[in-house]
Structures are given as structure tokens and as C-alpha cells.
Amino acid sequence: MTANFLIGLREGLEATLIVVLLMAYLTKSGRRALLPRLWAGVGLAVAVSAAFGALLTFGPRGLTFEAQEAIGGGLSIVAVALVTWMVFWMARTARTLGSELRSRVDGVADGAAWGLVLVAALAVGREGLETALFLWAAAQATGSSTEPLTGALLGLAVAAGLGFLLHRGVLKVNLARFFTWTGAALVVIAGGVLAYGIHDLQEAGILPGLHALAFDVSTAVPPSSWYGTLLKGTLNFSPATTWLEAGAWVLYVLPVMFLYLRSNLPSTRSRTTAASPAAAAS
Secondary structure (H helix, E strand, O other): OHHHHHHHHHHHHHHHHHHHHHHHHHHHHOOHHHHHHHHHHHHHHHHHHHHHHHHHHHHHOOHHHHHHHHHHHHHHHHHHHHHHHHHHHHHHHHHHHHHHHHHHHHOOOOOOHHHHHHHHHHHHHHHHHHHHHHHHHHHHHHOOHHHHHHHHHHHHHHHHHHHHHHHHOOEEHHHHHHHHHHHHHHHHHHHHHHHHHHHHHHHHHOOOOOOOEEEEEEEEOOOOOOOOHHHHHOOOOOOOOEEHHHHHHHHHHHHHHHHHHHHHHHHHHHOOOEEEHHHOOO
């Protein structure tokens, strides 16, 4: 649940900041009449993301066990690739995100009515589709239950609340530092999702080594225990891990974490300005 809360919080806050930036710019530039188009685009993005999540959840049912595992493993690996791209992209473009969005708005504001709808839908929809896929993969890794969805919804609700407070100027947050450390946490979570995806592909018979265990600590860390559940829910830790799963985790987490922290920590120290979307859009 904790991992899904973090995913919902980070991804939700990214989408919320985009909406807040667009709202602030339309208001400051005297285009409040275009706000309904903005919200129409946001609504379209949410609907498409929800439909995609429903397709992921209910689509594979009725297939053979091997087919379900193959689809689940493949989508988990795709989710890991997307979240890896996302954390690096956000770190690289955070400083220019506002200016890019403003230029897009200027390009379509005086054109067809659907132009701004499309800008909002694409900007928010990208985050929504990534969130739906990664949450689905994380939920598959921790087992089917309502806890992943609950955690994600709580994270999205907190993100929406923070976005509202930022828009009203009540709250100031060092977003550079927030995204740096949540990005590092997501790298670890993604490593667990990758390992689970590898396990799915092993169960589907696509990859070998299903019974070649690197370690089995099920006696010391029973999956049904509270600490086993906590490790599974936060780090996707499996007490019985194959060599291929362990190797994939190490080969992903260590180099990606090294590159991510090396590219973000120096810039994080140099940024001391608390991010305020409304101020940035003015």
C-alpha cells in the first residue's frame, strides 16, 4: 500500500502541477474563458486513463495461465521502462516545464476550440497512462487486493490537495528536492516490479530458471507475516527469489540509482527556490 501511495502521490502531483500551471497562465494572461476547455481536456485524460486501467485489470481474464503470466510479465517490464524514463525526464525538464506549457497554450489558444483540450489531454494523459500501467504492475506484484488501489487513491487525493494549496499560494514546497527523493524511491520500487515481471515470464515458460533459487528466507520472513507483507508492499520483496530475478534487480537498481543520483544531487543542492506554480506562470 505504501509503494502505491507513493506512486499515486508523485504521479498525481506531476499531473496536478501541469493543471495548476495551465490554470495560472490562462488566468494571468486574461484567458479565463478558456478554463472550461482546460477542464474538458483533463476530464478526457482521466477517462482514457481509467479505461486503460480497466482494460489491464479485466482484459487478460479468460486466457490461459501461461498467457496471463506472459502478458503480466511483459507489461511489468514496459512499466519499469516508462517509470525509469519518467523520473529522468522530470528531473531534466522540471525547470523548463512551465515555459513549454505556456508556449503550447499560446499556439492553440486562439485557434480551434479543441486545441487547448488536446494540449491538456496530452499533458495530463501521459501521466495518467503511465500511472495506470505502473500501478497495475505494482498491484500484480503485491497480489490482488483492494490495498494497492486504496493506497493509490490516497496518494492522488493528497496530490490534488497539495496542488490546490500551491495554486492558492498557501503552500510552498521545494519541488526539486521532492521529485529527486521520490524518484529515487521509485527506482527501488521499479526494481521490485522488474523482478516480479521476470518471475511472471519464468512461470509462463518464456524465461528459464523458475526453480533455481538465489535464496529462500520464507521461514525467517513468512509471506503472511506483518513484516513479510510490509516488505512485499513497499519493496516488492519476495522471500523466495530466483537467480534471474535477483540478477535483474541488481543490474537495474544499482546502475540506474547511481546515474540518477549523480545527475540530480548536485543540481538539487544548487536550487534553493521553493517552487510555486502560480508564481512561475506569472
